[in-house]
Amino acid sequence: MEQFTLSVNGQRRPLGQVSPQTNLLGWLRSQGLTGSKEGCAEGECGACAVLVACPELGAGGERQTRWEALNSCLTPVLALAGREIMTAEGLGTPEQLHPVQREMATRGGSQCGYCTPGFVVSMAAEYYRPDRSGGEHGVPNGFDLHALSGNLCRCTGYRPIQDAAYALERPAPGDPLAQRCTLPTAPAAEHQFSLPEGAFYQPPELRPALEFLAAHPAAKVVAGNTDWGVEVNIRHARTPVTLSIGEVQELKELRWHPERVEIGAGLTLSQIERGLGGRVPLLAQLFPQFASRLIRNAATLGGNLGTASPIGDSPPALLALNAALKLVSVRGEREVPLRDYFTGYRQTARQPDELIRSVVIPLPLATHTAFHKIAKRRFDDISSVAVAFALDIDGGVVRRARIGLGGVAATPLRALKTEAALEGQPWTESTVQAAAAVLATEGTPLDDHRASARYRAAMLGQALLRFWEEQW
Numbered sequence: 001m002e003q004f005t006l007s008v009n010g011q012r013r014p015l016g017q018v019s020p021q022t023n024l025l026g027w028l029r030s031q032g033l034t035g036s037k038e039g040c041a042e043g044e045c046g047a048c049a050v051l052v053a054c055p056e057l058g059a060g061g062e063r064q065t066r067w068e069a070l071n072s073c074l075t076p077v078l079a080l081a082g083r084e085i086m087t088a089e090g091l092g093t094p095e096q097l098h099p100v101q102r103e104m105a106t107r108g109g110s111q112c113g114y115c116t117p118g119f120v121v122s123m124a125a126e127y128y129r130p131d132r133s134g135g136e137h138g139v140p141n142g143f144d145l146h147a148l149s150g151n152l153c154r155c156t157g158y159r160p161i162q163d164a165a166y167a168l169e170r171p172a173p174g175d176p177l178a179q180r181c182t183l184p185t186a187p188a189a190e191h192q193f194s195l196p197e198g199a200f201y202q203p204p205e206l207r208p209a210l211e212f213l214a215a216h217p218a219a220k221v222v223a224g225n226t227d228w229g230v231e232v233n234i235r236h237a238r239t240p241v242t243l244s245i246g247e248v249q250e251l252k253e254l255r256w257h258p259e260r261v262e263i264g265a266g267l268t269l270s271q272i273e274r275g276l277g278g279r280v281p282l283l284a285q286l287f288p289q290f291a292s293r294l295i296r297n298a299a300t301l302g303g304n305l306g307t308a309s310p311i312g313d314s315p316p317a318l319l320a321l322n323a324a325l326k327l328v329s330v331r332g333e334r335e336v337p338l339r340d341y342f343t344g345y346r347q348t349a350r351q352p353d354e355l356i357r358s359v360v361i362p363l364p365l366a367t368h369t370a371f372h373k374i375a376k377r378r379f380d381d382i383s384s385v386a387v388a389f390a391l392d393i394d395g396g397v398v399r400r401a402r403i404g405l406g407g408v409a410a411t412p413l414r415a416l417k418t419e420a421a422l423e424g425q426p427w428t429e430s431t432v433q434a435a436a437a438v439l440a441t442e443g444t445p446l447d448d449h450r451a452s453a454r455y456r457a458a459m460l461g462q463a464l465l466r467f468w469e470e471q472w
Contacts, residue, residue, distance in 0.1 A: 004081035004191060008033065009090025015081060019197035020242045021232050024050065024072035024080060028087060035088040035117040039152070041073050041233040043226055043295055044380065046151030048073040049118040051125060053084035055185045058130075063184035067177065068270070068297045069125040071150075074229030075298065076222075078200045079244045081191045086177070088117035091124060099171075100124045103164035111155035119151050119161055122294065127168055128178055139166050149379055150292025188247035202244040206328070209248050210355065214330045217352035219243040223251075223266055224298030226291075227307050251302065251357060259363055262326075265302025265356040272301065280361065282369035282390060286317045289373045292380045302356040305338075308346045308411070311383055315342070315412035317371050318359060319404030320388035326357040335360065342411035366390035366402065368471055372463045376450070383407050384451035387463040391422070398422045398431070408443030408456050415442045418464070432468040436461040 005012045008031070018027060025036055025048045039045035049069045056066035067086070092098030097105065100123045110116040126132070126147035136142030143165045153161065171178035188204035201219075203209045213219060220239040222228050223246045231237035245251060251266025254275040261280065263272055273287045273296070290296060290313045304314045305325065315338070323338045327350055338359075341349050350356065368391045375381040386406035392399040401422040403415035418439040425431045440461035445453040 004078075004193075006077070006080055006082070007084040009086055015077060017195065018077055019195055020076060020078055020193065020200040021197060021238060022077050023229065023233070024075045024077045024085070027077040028072060033087050033089055036072050037114055037117065038073055039114070042230040043071040043074050043291075044150065044152070045115070046071070046118040046122060046148075046292070046294055047115050049121040049151065049294060051086040051121055052080070053086075053180065053185050056130075056181075064130075065181045065183060065185050066130065067125050067128045067181065069122045069147075069294055070298050071226075071229075071294050073233060074225050076200070076225055076229075076242075076244070078191065078193055079202060079222075079225065079246055081202075082186060082189050084185070086121075086124075088120050091120065091177075098124065099168060100127055100164070103167045104161070107163045107167065108160040109157065109164045111153075111157045115151065115153050115155075119148060119153070122148050122151050123165055123168070124177075126165070128171060128181060130181060132170075141166060141168055141170075143168060146288065147293050150294035188249070191244075198238065198240050198242065200242045200244065202247055204247050204249060206248050206250040206355075206357075209243065209245055210328065210330045210353075212243055213355065214353045216241045216243070221245060221306065221355065223300045223303045224268060224295075226295050226299045227303060227309075245302075245355065246300075251355075253358070257363075261361045261363060263301060263359045263361070265305075265358055266300055269296035269299050269301070280321070280365060282317050282321060282365075282371055282388060285369070285371040286313060286388075289313065289371065289379065301359050305341070305359070306348075306350070306356060308342055308348045310345065310409060310411055311386070311407045312412065313373065313383065313386060313406070316386045316388040316404035316406040318361070319412060319414050320369070320390040320402045321361045321365070321404075322390075322402055323362075324360045326360060327351075327354045328357040329354040333357065339414050342413070345410040366392050366400070368393055370467050370470060372466065374451075374459045374463075382450065385445075385456050385459045385463070387460065389464075389467050391427075393427050396427055398425055398427050403439070405443055405460070407451075408445040408460065410444070413443060415439055415460075418442060429468065432464060436464040439464050 037047040039047035050072045051067045053065045054068045056064045058064045132142045137144045191202040193200040219241040221243045251264045253264045255262045278284045370389045372387045373383045374385040375383045388404040390402040401419040406412045421435040421438045440457045445456035
């Protein structure tokens with residue numbers, strides 16, 4: 001096997017003979033870097049967080065770098081070959097603490113200490129955020145506390161952690177990690193590994209990815225690995241062939257056209273959120289409710305749609321936006337309306353040799369939109385029910401209605417009966433009450449450990465009533 005390296009805390013280290021199932025966390029700990037911990041092994045606690053140097057475009061379009069915090073328990077170490085990472089050990093030393101470490105220590109932000117390295121790493125990512133400015137998010141230093149979502153403190157010491165975050169100033173002149181952000185990251189290279197435990201291929205371009213998939217149609221396709229990584233860790237799932245498309249540049253494009261916006265399937269949710277800049281309000285409401293910032297820094301729309309989970313967060317919103325998917329293979333490219341993409345429980349119209357290239361959202365957008373996620377926790381939880389609304393209301397009349405649902409059937413679906421009950425009707429309380437009764441009958445909700453079928457049906461109807469109250 002060709003020898004590849006990974007830059008850790010400024011030093012190149014050989015990856016060695018690692019299997020495709022080895023995650024970054026396990027590899028780091030084998031190297032003696034034990035600051036990152038395994039807590040949940042499924043990306044919900046943040047004890048394993050590390051910083052990864054990711055490509056970023058500056059305000060003038062120049063190639064720069066952005067430090068992103070990721071869950072190392074989910075990331076295959078082979079996917080980071082040639083990249084740069086920083087662990088809590090690399091940020092500072094006992095003799096010269098990093099500003100984040102110093103504030104955490106000074107303000108009592110560490111109790112048992114198990115979660116502390118992960119908090120420090122996530123806090124450092126926000127500390128180096130290039131557009132952080134005073135007064136943003138209602139605090140003098142502009143620190144977005146949601147940057148720490150996905151980091152769990154088991155000792156419930158959140159107040160001193162918050163105090164530490166709000167005490168941070170801007171990076172000092174000459175800060176090496178801040179200076180690193182002004183330089184580009186190394187371009188992605190082709191990586192191919194083959195061991196008895198399995199084969200792993202990561203191409204930088206689309207054509208070789210499609211050719212590999214055509215030759216290995218049963219390959220497990222991953223990008224951020226936030227779903228498959230859980231299967232590997234918790235259920236000990238294995239696959240003989242892995243195709244990692246996280247570095248395919250053609251899947252990382254976001255383009256605005258007069259009649260549509262096209263979002264690359266390989267863009268992370270955080271990249272999409274920054275790239276859209278709130279110009280698709282329904283997605284702007286979705287993103288903060290989609291898992292945590294640690295997950296959104298790795299997860300992709302292509303991955304969320306590729307798993308075809310009936311409780312995925314993005315499908316209801318994209319169904320309401322009347323989105324379509326571009327599917328591509330060596331045979332060519334085709335466009336499939338998202339409403340026709342889901343064919344059964346975790347089954348789709350995508351052929352084994354196809355990849356999701358992009359999500360296409362038609363323009364203009366609906367005038368009134370909302371995304372409602374009903375879950376046991378407000379953030380970082382799996383939905384019991386998800387409802388997305390996109391209505392065009394003109395002159396007090398509903399001209400067009402698109403409603404996407406999740407968690408109430410074997411697949412995400414459109415609430416077609418409710419849409420019909422709304423379209424052409426006056427946007428009044430009586431219309432909404434009647435349509436809410438229809439919405440409560442949509443889908444085939446089941447009883448499970450998250451919610452009962454009766455509760456899910458009730459939440460569907462309540463969602464439309466809540467939408468009415470929000471709009472007027």
